Structures are given as C-alpha cells and as structure tokens.
Amino acid sequence: MNRQIHRKKKKKFKVRKVLYWIFALLIGLSGYIYYQYSQGIKQAQGKSISNETAKKEFNGSKRGNMDKVNILLLGIDTRGEEKSRTDTIMIAQYDPKKQTAKIVSLMRDIYVDIPDHKNYKLNTAYFLGGPELLRQTIEQNFGIDIHYYAVVDFKGFESVVNTLAPNGIEMNVQKRMSKNIGVVLHPGLQYLNGKELLGYARFRHDAQGDFGRVERQQEVLNALKDRILSVNGVTKLPKLVGTIMPYIDTNLEGVDRLAILKDFFLNPPGKIESLRIPVDNSYTPANYDGVGSVLDIDFDKNKHAIDEFLNGTESQTTSDK
Template structure:
C-alpha cells in the first residue's frame, strides 16, 4: 500500500510529465505556424505589394462591449500614389456570442467629409487615407471602428488559391464577362481566385453596385466556410503570409493571427449581412464634377446600422 508521500511524488511526476508534453506541443504548434507563415511569404515574395503612406495616424476607437469593429478597405492597386476605395465594409466580431457581422457601405453614398465639402464616400480614402475615412464614417453614421485593413485585390486571389486550390463553389446566376477580366457562365461551379474576384466585382447589369455588393457578401460567406474547415485552420498562418505584401493594417501581425485564429476556431458562425443604404432608404441625385450619388434617408439608415451592430 502506497504511503501519502509516495502518492504525492507520483502525482508530482505526472504533473511534470503533463507540463513537459504541453511545452512540446506548444513548440510544435509554434514551429508549424512559423513555418507555414514563412512558406506563405515565399509564395508572394516577388510581389510589389501595397506601399501607401498616410499623413495621419489611424486613431481607431476600441469598443467597450468586447466586440471588434474592423474597417475593411478594398483597393485595386496599380502603382498609383492614390487610389479610391473600391469597396468598404465594417466587419464586426463578437467573441462572446460567436457572431460575425458585415456591413457593406456603398461607395457612391453622398457624405460630408470632415475638412472638405460633400463627396462620395470612397473619396475620403483618396483624399487622406484610412483615418479620414474613419472620421467620415463616424461623422455621418456615428459608428466607431478599432482597426482598418487595407486589402489589395491581388491578395484576395492568392489567398483563395492557397486556401482552395480546386476552387470555391459558387452558384453563378448569369453570364458575366464585362470589365472583370474573366468569362463566367451560369450554374454551380468551382471558381479560382481570379474568377471569384471577377464574380464579386461584376456590376454591368440592372442591379449595378447593389448587385456587386450582394455578390461580395456571398463570396465572403463562401470563403469563410472553406476557412473554418480543419484544412482552413491549418492553413491560417500560410494564408496570412501569402497576403502580407498586399495588406496594410493598423493591427500587428500577432493581432491579425490572433483574431483570425479566434474566428476560425470559434465553430464557424454564420455571417449576418447588411447593406447601407438600406432598401428603399435612399434617393439618387447627380452633381457637377461628382456624378451620380446615393442620398440616404439618414435617420432610417443610422437607426438600422446601430441596431444591427449594437
């Protein structure tokens, strides 16, 4: 029969063994993640990538309720010093409820830009970058964001191809080819990164930009479903490495990987989606030197946005 001292020694040995195994596991995972990230950077090491410089620091505001609001800015960089934002979204992650929400902000919304006169929303980024866009969203919609992520469309193509080499399944609703760099036929099919980007950017139909935004949201949902699979979770560090040259953000690399990992390991929450301006919540107008714009019914849209996010 074991004495109390012998049992204590046995328990201590088990504790030491468990701790040693835990340390080995952490080292293996860390080593694997570091290697995958490095492999990702090698894929895109020849890329020119994004190299925007902005005069003003990004002064994001952290949410008091534990949610993370990120301003996603999509650009089609072709070497210009300045570029208008092609797509703008607010992505919200609520870790407590395991909820992901995406708000698409139409680029032709007619807004007051602080320090300037009224322009289309996407002009704010062109004028001074992410901070002025953040201020514009705050002034017009009374919504704060904590971080921004500036994403070149080339990153999207490369990340999709790294995540899903055989393509991402999408039900293409109509033939598409005009001004998207690819030709797509109707029907359920697996699209490569380039094809998926073309599908998300198509707007030469009766729906115009509203149809484009709807397809962008559909594509995000499809890619997310791939990413939350075991295969996607394993590839997360590599995806971050692949995209790194094409991303500028206020987040550190560790914060990007932490947020990505939390979302991927959360169980794959459904994405809730909203488009601003809301349906039947705007009028159209045209101004000299600016062109056609969307003029929201502000009270209705602000109420819908706050109710959705808060």
C-alpha cells in the same frame, strides 16, 4: 518503505514522460506554424501593397474591454497608382461573447459630407485622405464607431483564395459575367479560383449595378468564412497569414490581431450577418456636376437601420436587397 519509494519514482517518471511529450508537441507545433507562415511569405515574395497605403494615420477609438470590435475593411486595386479609390467599403463587427459576426456594406456612390471638403461620393474620402478621412466621414454621416482598419489589395485576395482552396470555391454563377473583371464567367454551379472569385465579387455591369456587387461580396465572405473555419482551413491558417501580409495595411498590432484571431476560432460565428447601406426605399439616384452619378440617401433612416443591426437586441440576419 522500498515499495513506497519505488511508486514515487515511477510516478515522477510518468510525469516527466508526459511533460516531455507535451514539450515535444509544442516544439513540433511551433515548427509547423513557422514553416507554414514562411511558405506563405515565400509564395508572396516580391509582392506588396502600394506605398500609398503604408501605415497612415488612424484615430479610431480604443477598443478597451468592450466585447464588440468594429473594423473598417477596404478593398483596393492599386495597379501601381500613387492614389486609388476603394471599390469595397465594409464595417466588420465581431462579438466573441455572442459569437456573432456582422458586415455593413457601404455603397461607394453614396453622396456624403466629407469633413473639411465638399460633398462627394463616399469612396472619394479615401482618395483624399486615406483610411483616417474615410473613418471621420463614416462616423460623421452614419455614427459608426470604428476601432481598426484593414486595407487589402485585391491581388492578396486572389492569393488567399488559391492557398485556402487550390481547387476553388463553389459558387452558383447566375449570369454571364466578363466586362472589366479580367475573366469570363458562365452561368452555373462551379468552382472559382482566386482570380475568378474576385471577378465574380467585383462584377457590376448589369441591371443591378453596385447593388448586385455588394450582394455577391457578402456571399463570397460567407463562403470564405466557412472554408477558413473548416479543419483544412485551420491547418492552413499560418500559411494564409503569411500569404496575405504583404498585401495588407492595417493598424491592428500583433497582440490585438492575435487576440481577435484567437477569439474568432475559439468562438466562431454560425454565419456572417449582413446589411447593405442604403437600405431599401431610402435613396434616390442623382447626378451632380463635377461628381457624376450618386445616391442621395435618407441619413436618419439609414443610421437607424445601422444602429438596430449593430447594437439592437434583435438579430437581423439578411441584407436589404
């Protein structure tokens, strides 16, 4: 009888010991996450995205229980201006069940019908009415259903890169790049810091123009995805979040944001598939008074390409070049 009581006491002691260590581990992990997040906030102290993007109206459809989520990703360079056009316009789609991530890059000079306005370049919609008017314009012209938006100041991009990879991100620079990017890049395989990587992604003053820029932006996103999903990147995630928050405006609330992050890290995509709009042989350069140089595109052909890419049964893995 005494032995049985002794065994029960010993078992309870072991259970309590295990619970104690689990509790201690959780406390330690929580402390680490808070500390790293605080360090990120401290690193970005005094810096913030322009007030022009502060919590604007956005009437995207509710995601509900759908597997896929579509996020409008916008990159801007505020430079203290009250209003700005967006240099980068992307639709990011993530499907946790299929473990796929896709990016549709919409070129900013596409000539579109902007609701309640005249026809302009696509990026003018953001200038005229922020993320919501741009969402309406994209839905009306391309039929893409968007759930959320995220506007990121380019300074935030630099900070994230420097936090994630203090020694830089490896890129194979194909040509000399310098005009209007704030840095000088020389050809060759090299590690680029935040400012240099941003310049690499934004350069467009060559024969390829915006087409080359879109291709490099997609290349950079894949490189950053690989770094973030590495062991080193995962440990830096709380600090990365703290670093980027002052530079980002989004309607992704805390619960939705955490749910998407959880799904992304538990079901990481192998690569980010990409599509450029307009696709090959579907556009012609044009010039209109009061608008300037634009791309006149075949909307039916491009809407079909988008639908196949985002919703089709067969995976398309490369962008049109």
